[in-house]
Structures are given as C-alpha cells and as structure tokens.
Amino acid sequence: MPPPPNPNIDGGWGWAVVFSTFTVRFISHGMIYTFGIYYVEFRKYFGTTSGAASLVMSILVGMTNFV
Secondary structure (H helix, E strand, C coil): CCCCCCCCCCCCHHHHHHHHHHHHHHHHHHHHHCHHHHHHHHHHHHCCCHHHHHHHHHHHHHHHHHC
C-alpha cells in the first residue's frame, strides 16, 4: 500500500508569500492614497517642478499595477 500524500506540500511558504504580498500592496496603496499630503513636501525638499514631483507617483502607480 503506498503512503498517503503529504498535505503540507510547500512547507508553509505560501503563507509567507501571502503576507509579503499583502504588506507590499498595503504600503503602496497607502502611498498612492496619501500622495497629496506628501506632494508639497516633496516639492519643497527637493526643489523640483510639479512635473518632476508627480513623476515619483506616476512611477509608483505604474510599477504597482505592473506587478
């Protein structure tokens, strides 16, 4: 009689992936929804134009949706 299949195939690695994905999405969506608060400070601190400061957010949104 063959042994029963192992129910714990991945050794719990799936939960690490789920937790990591949740954390990354939580932080990136938090930045997306609160960027208006940081926008003025980015412009002051880096001394940039509106377009350059907005580029940071554009890249973040693009990479979040890409991944």
